[in-house]
Amino acid sequence: KEYQTLLQNIRSTAKKQQLLLTNIIEDYDNYPKLGPDIENELNISSSVLRTATEKGWFAKKEQEIYRDPLKDFSSNNVEKASVELNSEQLHALNSIGTSIKEKEAKTFLLEGITGSGKTEVYLHAISIALKQKRNALMLVPEISLTPQMVKQVKERFGNNVAVLHSGLSEGEKYDEWRRIRRGEAQVVVGARSAIFAPLQNIGLIVIDEEHESSYKQNDTPRYHARDVALLRSKFHHCPVVLGSATPSLASRARAQKGRYELLLLTKRANQKSLPKVDLIDLKTVEFAGGQFDLSVPLVDAIKEKIAKKEQVILLLNRRGFASFMLCRNCGFVLKCPNCDISLTLHKDTQQMQCHYCGHKEAIPRKCPSCQSEKIRFLGTGTQKVQEELETLIPEARILRMDVDTTRRKGSYKKILDSFGEHKADILLGTQMIAKGLDFPNVTLVGVINADTALSLPDFNSSEKTFDLLTQVSGRAGRADKTGRVMIQTYNPENYAIKLAQNQDYEAFYQKEMQVRFQGNYPPFFYTTLITITSKKEQSAAKEAFVIKRMLMRELHALTIILGPTPSSIARIKNQYYYQILVKYKYEPKLHNLLHQIQDDAQLAQKRGLNIYIDNEPERIM
Template identity: 75%
Template sequence: MIAQVIVDVAAKQTDRVFEYNIPPELKDVEIGSRVVVPFGRRKVQGFVVGISETTEFSGKLKDLLVVVDELPPLTPELVELSDILAKRIFAYRITLLQTMLPRVMKANYRKILTPLDEETAKLSLFNKEEIDLNEVTDLKQIVKIKKLIEENKAKIEYLVENKAKKKQEYLYNLALGQNAYLNIKAQIKSNAVNQQKLIKDIINNQESYPKTAKQLESELNLSAGFLKQTVEKGWLKRDLIETYRDPLANFKGKNKSKEITLNPGQNRALSKISQAIKERENKTFLLEGVTGSGKTEVYLHAIQKALESGRNALMLVPEISLTPQMVEQVKARFGSNVAVLHSGLSTGERYDEWRRIRRGEAQVVVGARSAVFAPLSNVGLIIIDEEHESSYKQEDTPRYHARDVALLRSKYHHCPLVLGSATPSLASRARAQKGNYELLRLTERANSKALPEVTLIDLKQVEFAGGQFDLSVDLVEKIKEKLARREQVILLLNRRGFANFMLCRSCGYVMQCPNCDISLTMHKDTGQMQCHYCGYKTPIPNKCPNCQETQIRFLGTGTQKVEEELKELIPQASILRMDVDTTRRKGSYKKILDKFGAGEANILLGTQMIAKGLDFPNVTLVGVINADTSLQVPNFNASEKTFDLLTQVSGRAGRADKKGEVMIQTYNPEHYAIELAQSQDYESFYRKEMQVRHQGNYPPFFYTVLISVASKNEQAAAKFAFVVKRKLMQELHAPTIVLGPTPSSIAKIKNQYFYQILVKYKKEDKLNPILHELQDEAQKIKKQGLNVYIDNEPERII
């Protein structure tokens, strides 16, 4: 039998199938298997993407060397999916195959120097061990090694190591009968406390064995050393067993599932989805429901229908911060059937959850973007919550959109896809308008309560509280009023840090990142000036680095500064801040939200991660500190993102019995995105924004491709960008539009200058072949210090 393998080398020359003979001892090779193969002078990992009985190759095929896993890590569906996506999003197939797996399953390659004779092996260089060449940095040693290779006294070997490690623990079982333990008990000395504890537990709780080492250590306070002695005495026997790390351990028993009766609108939506599950239709539903309309409950009932039909379910949420609350609900409903996949898990937890899914031990998967590749088989339902969110688009290679992947998986499994949002993306809403998706609408809140009352505060005409010009007197007074009633407040400012930039009043110097064309942001809690693009940090200066004067000011605002100002204005307030800086540690999202949910703080201040999905019954006020931050971004969808953000965060108020209020501070109260967010009028916004997009020839009326050229040499980047532009202009014709090349709005990032070309088209058969040619060309010119990135349907064009 012949295995068709994609090797772990991401390059144009290797982006194809290589054939290998399957030796008789490797009969367990299947499509999706991870294997080690000889490739030139080295060994590399690869994935089996096909198996055949014959080959057209006339020479002798090399043999597969190793099958890495007992169970193929990828399903045949995911292997097929990688081929389709590679053609659509201009990525090498191996890159997609690797993306589908947990990062820990990526191969670790080592170059080892091995002596070829006994005399060489005795050299002090080897010290009786092989040498890992990746760790050799001494120049004298490098010269010696080179000489040994030339004289054929040593050779280089390439090792492929699997970084993924299973968690194992000892399981202790009874080695004797009940009478034997009674005899042992009679002989144990009274001061042998641990022996007494163990034998007493065995006699009284015989049915609870076998027990893990962890159980015995926690229940009886027995050490690993003591347990080892009991095995040596023949009292217990032990086995090393595989166990899973449990990322849901903290969710157990927190919330009991409640029986909720759906209202007529929810029932109508569920009925349509259930019918598609039953009839195995790959139908796409757009569930458009106002904030608080009970979309989550529709999801949970639909998942139940999929499980009842003997099939599995996949549910995506956009932000890791949404996962704790969503998992809480799904876990309460479906228990141990639930697995989670998101970047907040440790590598070990992610590996274990992924294996549970692959082995069919979890029927419901909840996760962020990359969970769309969960190795579920027999999928009966796919849900994408808050489908409008830009976080579903991967911003670096491979630049896939989770919605597009979900559509392909829905087609493969003949199952419905549900896209849910209070503010659907214009593209999805337009498809529903055309009948490509079926529109299901929830027009009322599930508890029949009114939507919160929204007040716009014009910052051009208000009095500010404090001296920072961030918080109006009206907003501060309303916060105090809510706190006096022991109610909670959510405040949104979509900008982290303390100040946006440092300015010297003597010479006008602004402290900038040395690697990027952007000013550094002040982070007061860490005492650092930081770049949010490349991560560069430097201490906050006491005087101007340019003129050495002390007349420096820190201007602009961020979540840290607002937190400090709130503490001055409302000393009695207990504030939790939620942004990238406070949520770096594992589990920090859940800790912050649990504290707020338990009433340990009365104000939750954060960036856009707090704007959606959160459900706290005691929150009666939402304040938006500056609604204009997303409106001023130079992007075609800035108005849509602003409307979405304001509508979503407004929906966090008044979700239970208490009436909700929203106060939005803005310098542009007359802008249609802000005006219509005040009334949460999505339909009017959709009509207005579609007119604007039509006039500008932007999505969803045109498809778009963004081509970025980057280099440390600005002239080189510009020159090649114009070469690309000329090629496009020669081959493409109206109504296709080619814009650029122009410098990116942030011209330099990580010491690379960026030039961009935007292609807008309706139907252009020649474009895809040209872009694949460009992808191949990019491999060659990389040696010249030029990087080319192709982004199909970009979320951001800046």
């Protein structure tokens, strides 16, 4: 009645105030409303609301509203599990569920072939933790995996889910962090740093694709999310589930020794067989087009699948258009001025880029050294393959997914949603498309070059190659349609590629363990990498030899000390890198010695030196 009286007495020219009073009268039950919502709904300015507040029509009160990074994810808020588990999944779930209920700080290694339904086991186990009035933390290795994983978790647990990863804005991270800290979210999904989420009363920690090197942070502070998870497990008295189709050798060895409990999923959840995998020997095959990237059999297979309205995933773990520029006259290669690495051609931005420091410069038309115009751009990348596909298969709709196409916020989800809605026939990308993705219509997976990681000077290059090929093979034939995988390689006889063809993890594990044993590498030895950097190469080398002498003086004879030696890329961001690798089985003096080196590093900084210590490095390059 009061508002009706106000409306009758207001002057006829105050149209916006009349509109506001009418809305209050007609929509009274839906008040209080948010100021911005009223402004948008009635198309009025904030000054009208301010006048109304001064006249006593409203009481203005501040209300905190969280930014919601999950607003684009539809949620049915279905608490109960909708998928029936098979006997292997049930056995795994019962073992994990028992540990949750008994508050055991136990570690499980869930080893299951691709498509065996590991995610369903995770979701059921999280349900058990929530029923026990406890919280759950789930890590995934890549932001690109987060959209699909978040969608599944969100559909199961609704608004109880918070998400943490580097793709969020600072405001979203801040709000999600506070939601978790205030106990308003019971399930946290995120990438590596989410292991530090301020979650209390944790009942379960899940690390999906636990073999992934992205769980290891390679710059300060150096840590492995798995190690932090094991510490939090002891603190909260809860189990940790490490899941993978290709577990890291260290985790598999610990399961063999009984330190972890091994849970096996040997068959696909939908009873479908694994996809047929063909190796294409690039030394003998005929190429389609003139770029020597795509073989005739692979292009024919792609055309066949597109004609059937099926989808294709293509993997090339190298972004850009061409790996380097070469002058055919004098042999000059265009390098980064800050790093000892050649610049990569990026055709979409029309620039030469350094993938280490981000340096960019214009594409040269003449050789900077001899002014010759006989320059060529050699090597390949995702951009060049996309261009070639568009020429060879003009009817194909192609989406590219690499660092260059996913810089913008939400771009991962946008690309994956488009592909899921069949707005494209081919998803071409780097390793970010190799794992975790589940598209029922994908029946062909092609690997453009399986050798990209094989030739890296790293002790675990074979393991990374096997993991990547096995993971990407698992993207094919995940639903009713039969899957096929085609792997192009110059090394078809290499054991990592040969065993990935059959997804034979056990045989690979045995073979790789022999190789590691002969080379005195993890998991038979612990490793510590000491890196010394300086703008002056001589200073870095001199300090490295000082540290080497100290180590040799203090550590016992059985400890292996390799180096000092320049890094495989000796200069990055105008800093020269020298490395020392310590390999040991038992070395009680090392811990204190490393602390002393770290303390001395504070003084070394004044001389322009930086010293970094990395325990159990993922990369020794």
